[in-house]
Amino acid sequence: MVLGIDIGGTNTEFAVVDSTKGIVHIEKIKTKSHTSFLNYIESFTEIVKELAKKFNISSVGIGAPNFDSGSNTFCPVNFNWPDVIPFNLEQHLEHEVSIPISIVNDANAIALAENRYGIGRKVNSFIVITLGTGLGTGIVINNHLFDGSYGYAGEFGHTKLENIDRVCNCGGIGCLETVVSANGIRRTIAEKLNLDSPNEAPDVRSIFEKAKNEDVLYKETLEYTFKVLGKKLSDIMHILTPEAVVFCGNISKSLEIYMPIIKKECERNLLNNLRGKTNYIVSDLIHKKVNLLGPASLAFNKN
Numbered sequence: 311m312v313l314g315i316d317i318g319g320t321n322t323e324f325a326v327v328d329s330t331k332g333i334v335h336i337e338k339i340k341t342k343s344h345t346s347f348l349n350y351i352e353s354f355t356e357i358v359k360e361l362a363k364k365f366n367i368s369s370v371g372i373g374a375p376n377f378d379s380g381s382n383t384f385c386p387v388n389f390n391w392p393d394v395i396p397f398n399l400e401q402h403l404e405h406e407v408s409i410p411i412s413i414v415n416d417a418n419a420i421a422l423a424e425n426r427y428g429i430g431r432k433v434n435s436f437i438v439i440t441l442g443t444g445l446g447t448g449i450v451i452n453n454h455l456f457d458g459s460y461g462y463a464g465e466f467g468h469t470k471l472e473n474i475d476r477v478c479n480c481g482g483i484g485c486l487e488t489v490v491s492a493n494g495i496r497r498t499i500a501e502k503l504n505l506d507s508p509n510e511a512p513d514v515r516s517i518f519e520k521a522k523n524e525d526v527l528y529k530e531t532l533e534y535t536f537k538v539l540g541k542k543l544s545d546i547m548h549i550l551t552p553e554a555v556v557f558c559g560n561i562s563k564s565l566e567i568y569m570p571i572i573k574k575e576c577e578r579n580l581l582n583n584l585r586g587k588t589n590y591i592v593s594d595l596i597h598k599k600v601n602l603l604g605p606a607s608l609a610f611n612k613n
């Protein structure tokens with residue numbers, strides 16, 4: 311059995327996963343209820359130690375934001391604790407529980423889950439686009455995750471769009487995720503409705519709902535969003551020629567209806583000999599615990 315851990319801004323979840331039975335046990339702590347990074351690491355370590363005692367854990371995989379595989383440190387600057395520093399979680403935990411620990415960035419963890427439990431069972435090379443608050447990307451080539459020289463490959467969300475001057479969370483201007491993400495969609499709506507802030511726009515679920523009910527402003531916004539995505543996607547296609555593009559994340563649950571737009575816009579921008587060769591699909595795993603299956607897949611890979 312392995313332990314898969316997902317470090318999220320709201321919750322941190324711990325899953326004991328069996329290679330045949332799947333997830334057999336889940337624990338959860340509220341990430342943000344901890345007053346400091348140190349305090350969080352203490353709770354985190356306690357749970358790992360308890361689970362390691364209770365179950366026969368052979369390996370631990372962790373999906374974490376802001377993990378730098380070059381320096382092997384985890385530094386969750388977005389969690390707003392005063393004492394956040396680059397921290398070697400792997401070394402710390404291995405010292406505490408004497409079990410091999412592996413860590414991966416969260417978007418790449420989802421790609422690992424797809425490789426073991428999803429599309430990876432059918433094809434060898436694919437990309438995973440995670441549409442949520444932002445836009446994350448994982449790249450799998452010949453059934454191996456490609457994460458670049460220091461773990462950050464696939465930052466598709468921060469490639470730039472022409473004629474867009476929106477400032478991104480990363481500080482860049484015109485990043486793809488300033489348009490194609492839950493936040494990006496709300497920004498477009500806020501601009502169209504002359505709202506003071508995207509926070510005044512409806513949440514993304516309501517936006518999809520309104521579009522479904524033929525509200526033209528919302529429908530046009532989503533069509534525009536997914537046209538932008540389709541065109542940018544063709545850049546990745548030209549470089550990687552994957553067999554499939556898989557969409558995950560909260561927004562993907564409502565994506566089926568817009569898939570023809572993404573596909574048409576992408577294919578239209580491809581070289582002739584690349585056309586008609588890629589599958590565009592919504593992940594089969596979106597209703598499963600993909601956030602935990604990813605880190606667990608990492609742990610199984612290290613077994």
Ligand SMILES: [Zn+2]
Pocket residue numbers: 467468478479480481482485
């Ligand atoms: Zn950016």
